Amino acid sequence: MASRFDGQLRWLHKVRLYPTCAQERALVTMLRGTRELYNALLQQRRDAWTTRRVSMPSREQYTQLTELREAEPRFAAVYRECQDAVLHRLDLSFAAFFRRLKRGEEPGYPRFKPASRWNQLEYPHGDRALKLDPAHMRVKVPGVGSVRLRKGRIVPEFGRVFLVTKNGRWYAVFEGHRLPSPLPASGSSVGVDRGIRVLAALSDGTTIENLRPGSRRKAVVERHQRALEAVTVKDAIGRPLNTKDPGRIAAVRRLARAKEREANARHDWLHKVSRMIVQRFDRIALEALRLRSMTRSAKGTPEQPGVGVRAKAGLNRALLDAGFGKLATLIREKAEYAARTVIEVDARYSSQTCAACGQVCKESREGPLFACVRCGHEADADVNAAQVILLRAESPPMSAPGIARGRQHDAA
Template sequence: MISRGHVYKLKPTPAQTNLFAQFAGVCRLIYNLALEQRRDHYRAYRRATGHGISYPAQARELTELRRDHDWIAAVHVTPQQQALRDLDRAYQNWFKSVARYPSPRKRGRNDTFRFQGREIETRRLNSNWSEVRLPKIGWVKFRDTRPLRGKINNVTISLASNGWHIAFSLTIEHEALANIAPAVGIDRGVANTLSLSTGEHMSIPASLADLDRKQRRAQRVLSRRKRGSRRYARARRRVAALSARRARIRRDWHHRASFDLSRRFGTVVIEDLKTRNMTGSARGTLEEPGRNVRQKSGLNRSILNQGWHIFETLLAYKLEERGGTLLKVPAHYTSRTCSVCGAVDSQSRENQASFVCTTCGHRDHADSNAAKVILRRNTASMLVEEGHQLSVETRTIGEAERHTGNLRPSGRGRC
C-alpha cells in the first residue's frame, strides 16, 4: 500500500466561491478558539473538570457551539472537527519536539478545510473535466489532469493565488518489483542543480531567474504602498502570483527530474545535506557582527531556489514505488576528492567547473567528479579507506545510456 496526493484546479461558481470562503473562515475561527482555550485557559479548565483539554472534550464543546450559533451550524461539521484534529496533532508534534508551538491561522494564508473521503463523490464529465460533490456545497467542477486510483481517504480544499484547488489523499494497492537498474551518484549544486556520475547535468529552468527579478520589483512596489489600500492589495496579489508561479515551475521540474531518475536507476546516492543549517544567516549579533553578510544572503537565496530538499522528498517516494532505494552518504570533501585515486586536495578544484587532480592528473568536470565520489562512498570506500579505484558499480554507470541536457516540458505534468 502506498499513499499519494493528487491536486486539481477547481472551477467553482460565484455562489460556491462564497461558500468556500465561509467554510474556510469558520474552520479558521474554530481552530483559533480551540488554540486560545488550550493556551490561555487550560489551568482553569483542569481545576473545573479535573482533567486536561483534549480533542474529545473540545469536540463536545463544538457540538454545543453549533447548537447556539446558526452561522456555525451552516458549515458542515466534518471540516470543523478536522480543524480540531489538526490542532491536536500540532500539540502532539510540539510535545515530541518535532515542530514549533502552534500559531493562530490567518486569513489569506490558511484558507483551507477538509472532508473525509466517505463523504464525497466524484464523477467524470468528459476527457478534460470532472466534478466532485462536497457536503453542503454541491457538485463542483475540476480540471481532470490524471485519473484517480485507489481509496480516497480525505479531500482538502485550499485557496492559492491562482484560485481554489482540491487535493485528494489516496491509498493505492501497489507491490513494487525488484529493481535491478544500475546505481548513480548525484551531486546537488547551484550552478548545476543536479550533476550525475554519468556525466549528465540538469538545471532548473532559466525562466525562474526572470521571475525572481520580476518578483523583487513587485516587492519594492509593494513596500511603497499604504497598508489597507486597494493599491496595496493589488500589489500584494501581484507578488503572490509571481511567487506561486515560480513554485509551480520549480515543482514541475522536480517532479519530471525525479521521475526520470527513478525510471532509469535502481539506487540513487546523494549527500546527506542539512539545508536549514547551510542557509543560516551570517549577520551575527551586535557584539559579534557577521562577515560577508550580503554575499551569504545571496548564496542562501540561490540554494533555496534550487529546492534540494523537495527534490530529495520526491525522489525518495518515486524510487520506493518502483522498488528502488535512496541512500545518503557523508558530504565532507566530496568536491576536493579525486574520483580515481581518492586524493583529497583543495588545489585540485581549479574553478567551479574544472577538477584536475594534483596527485594522478585526472581531469573531469568538478560536479561530475563529486558525483562519482558520492557514488563510491556508498560502495568501496564505506568499507575501506578512500584512495582505491572505482567500484564495479561506478564502472557500470559509466557504461550506461547517456542522456544530456535538460528535460523537455511534459504535456500534462503526469509523474
C-alpha cells in the same frame, strides 16, 4: 496492525475547482468558520492553563463542539467532520509543541491563525463527505453544492480530501494510495551531487543546469512589483497604509500569481530531472540527509554569518541548496514508487576527494576544475564529487568518512 493500504504509497492528486460566485462565498464562509473555531479552541486551552493550570483534553472539547452545534446555527452550518479535523489539527500542533519541549528546545506556544495562514478545509473521510461525478467532472460538497472540476483529470479512488485556496483559486487535493509500480531494471548506478554552478552533477559526467528564472517571466514579476509599488501609500517607516484598497489588493494578487507561475516552472523542472534520473538508474547514491545541514550551520546563516562568510554568498547558496534539496526529495519519492534503490552516503569532503586515487586535498580543487595533486586526475569538479559519492555507496560503509579524515591529515 494490518491496514487496507499495506504496501501502498500515499498519493496526492490535485485538481483545479471552478466554484461559482455563490459557491466561493460558501467556501470562504466555511474557511472563516473553521478558522474561528481553531482560534476559539486554542483560546480555551490557553485559558484552562493560565487560570486553572490544567490542560484541556481534546475529548472534552469534542463534546462541547457537539453542544455548540446544537446551540449555534453558525457552527452547525459547517460540515461536522471539517470541525473534527480542526480539533485534530490543534491536537497535532500541541503534540509538536510538547515534543519539542521534551527535547529541550524552546518552541513557541501554538499561535492563533490569521486569515492569511488559513487556506484549507479538511475532509478526513472525503469519500464519505464528497460525492464525485466523474462523467461530468463535478464534485458535490456539503453546504456548497455541485462544484465543477477541471476537465480531463482522472481522479483515482480517494480517502481524505483537502479543499485548498491559493491566490484566489481553489483546488481539491484528493489523497489516495497506490501500489508501487517497479520500472524495468536498467543495470546502472549513479552518484548525484549538488553542483556549485549547476543544479546537480551525475557521476556519468552529466551536469544539470538550474532552471534560469527566464528573462520574460522575471520581467513580468518585476513589472507587477513596480505596479504594486505605484499603488502603495506608505507611512514614515515604509509600512503600507492602504492595505484594504481594492486596487492594491488586486495588485498584490497579480504579483503573487506571477511569482507562483515562476515557482511552478522551477518545480516542473525538478520533477522532469528527478524522473529522468529515476528512469535511467537502478541504484542512486545521494548524500545522506542532515549531514549537510550540520556543515551549513557551522558556516552560519546570512543573518548571523560565521567567520569569513559573506552574507550575499550565503543567501545565494541557501537558495541553490533549497533547489537541490527539493530535487533529492523528489528523487527519493519517485525511487520509492518505482522500486529503485537509494543509497545514502556521507558526503563530507567529497568535493576535495579524488575519484581516481582517493586522495583528499583542498588544493586539488580549483574553482570549476578538479586536478588531483597526487595522481593528476582532471575532471569537472562537480562530476568528480558525484563520482566520489557513487564510489562511497559501492564501498563498504565503514571506510568512507574515517579514511577521508585520515587522508586529509596526511595531506596537511
